[in-house]
Amino acid sequence: MILIISKNNEITTTEVIKWLIVMNKKFIRVHEDEVFEINTLKKRILLKSYRNQFFIDEISAVWYRRGGIVFKTLNYQNQAIDRYMFEVQHWLIDYVIKSLEGKRHINKQSNSHLNKLLVLEKAKQIGLDVPPYFLAEDMEDVIIDQTIVKPITGTPIVDHIQENQNGIMYTSVIEQKKESSFFISFFQEKIEKDFEIRSFYLNGKVYSTAIISQNDEKTKIDHRRYNSKIPNRNVRYKLPAEIEHKIDLLMQSLDLNSGSVDFIKSADKFYFLEINAIGQFLGMSEACNYDLEREIAAYL
Amino acid sequence: MERKAKDVIIKEENKLPLTFEYMEFFGSKRSDNLDSGSSPYLKCKKYQTEFHNRQVLYKAMTRML
Numbered sequence: 001m002i003l004i005i006s007k008n009n010e011i012t013t014t015e016v017i018k019w020l021i022v023m024n025k026k027f028i029r030v031h032e033d034e035v036f037e038i039n040t041l042k043k044r045i046l047l048k049s050y051r052n053q054f055f056i057d058e059i060s061a062v063w064y065r066r067g068g069i070v071f072k073t074l075n076y077q078n079q080a081i082d083r084y085m086f087e088v089q090h091w092l093i094d095y096v097i098k099s100l101e102g103k104r105h106i107n108k109q110s111n112s113h114l115n116k117l118l119v120l121e122k123a124k125q126i127g128l129d130v131p132p133y134f135l136a137e138d139m140e141d142v143i144i145d146q147t148i149v150k151p152i153t154g155t156p157i158v159d160h161i162q163e164n165q166n167g168i169m170y171t172s173v174i175e176q177k178k179e180s181s182f183f184i185s186f187f188q189e190k191i192e193k194d195f196e197i198r199s200f201y202l203n204g205k206v207y208s209t210a211i212i213s214q215n216d217e218k219t220k221i222d223h224r225r226y227n228s229k230i231p232n233r234n235v236r237y238k239l240p241a242e243i244e245h246k247i248d249l250l251m252q253s254l255d256l257n258s259g260s261v262d263f264i265k266s267a268d269k270f271y272f273l274e275i276n277a278i279g280q281f282l283g284m285s286e287a288c289n290y291d292l293e294r295e296i297a298a299y300l
Numbered sequence: 301m302e303r304k305a306k307d308v309i310i311k312e313e314n315k316l317p318l319t320f321e322y323m324e325f326f327g328s329k330r331s332d333n334l335d336s337g338s339s340p341y342l343k344c345k346k347y348q349t350e351f352h353n354r355q356v357l358y359k360a361m362t363r364m365l
Contacts, residue, residue, distance in 0.1 A: 009341075009351035017347050029348035137315075151319045158323070161308060165327045172322040185318040 019297035032067035133188040210237035
């Protein structure tokens with residue numbers, strides 16, 4: 001039985017599930033609103049939520065896609081007992097999560113949310129080219145039209161920032177100096193790109209797509225400012241073996257076996273930007289006929 | 301800076317990262333109400349989701365070739 005930790009509204013999960021069904025592989029899909037109780041039955045550990053129940057020993061593989069397995073914890077009136085039972089429950093939950101992560105898996109709940117700053121440092125250590133970057137609370141070191149600002153969070157989206165509105169923070173070029181200071185922000189040298197590359201890494205294999213975004217004013221700086229009327233051309237691309245090897249080293253150093261890795265190609269250099277362990281890959285899979293959904297289903 | 305971004309920032313006592321000044325806004329007009337006739341989603345037991353896309357997806361040319 002394959003355990004898929006996902007969200008209810010997650011199309012990528014559904015596309016992989018279609019292949020699991022074709023391959024006759026049984027699965028359980030866990031949604032983000034499920035809260036599990038840990039029980040025992042005939043010496044076996046049983047996890048139970050409002051819509052699922054399974055023994056951890058019947059799980060053969062785990063795919064961490066989104067959300068997370070959440071557990072119910074009990075509180076007690078006596079403070080000393082409450083502190084003691086907090087630890088008891090903590091170790092049980094830790095045991096369950098680590099047991100599941102010890103099985104055949106694609107990514108893990110415990111490490112799929114990456115610190116982008118640490119990843120950049122690791123990428124440099126491994127020998128990937130990284131555009132120079134710095135953190136600052138003012139624009140003293142910013143060079144107009146040559147410096148970009150981008151978020152350090154996993155997602156650039158701020159849900160429900162206003163009624164019926166979400167906010168999104170694309171990578172933006174600084175075109176004007178600002179006198180006042182701000183919360184620590186991430187700045188990076190703007191690289192004149194030939195094109196962008198999104199690579200999907202899965203267990204040592206790298207599937208790359210060149211995103212020809214630089215010819216369109218709308219997508220020039222951030223290809224995610226999609227131009228739905230004239231979409232960017234996405235084509236299959238093969239990174240040099242040396243770069244693929246460094247990607248492999250980087251992912252292994254982060255204990256990840258799956259994720260999207262973003263690059264900018266500029267002349268003969270490939271600049272590493274970031275990794276998204278749980279990012280979207282359906283678009284590139286379809287555009288380039290990579291069948292990544294099938295690859296994932298086959299591995300699980 | 302988009303005006304909406306300014307409205308959001310002004311209300312905050314503490315400073316925000318510069319990225320907020322470049323924030324763009326978008327909203328969804330689609331209904332997530334699964335009982336609504338206009339919802340693009342269906343409940344699907346087979347795929348264990350309540351958000352199975354109702355629309356029939358076209359096959360990309362590359363998949364047909």
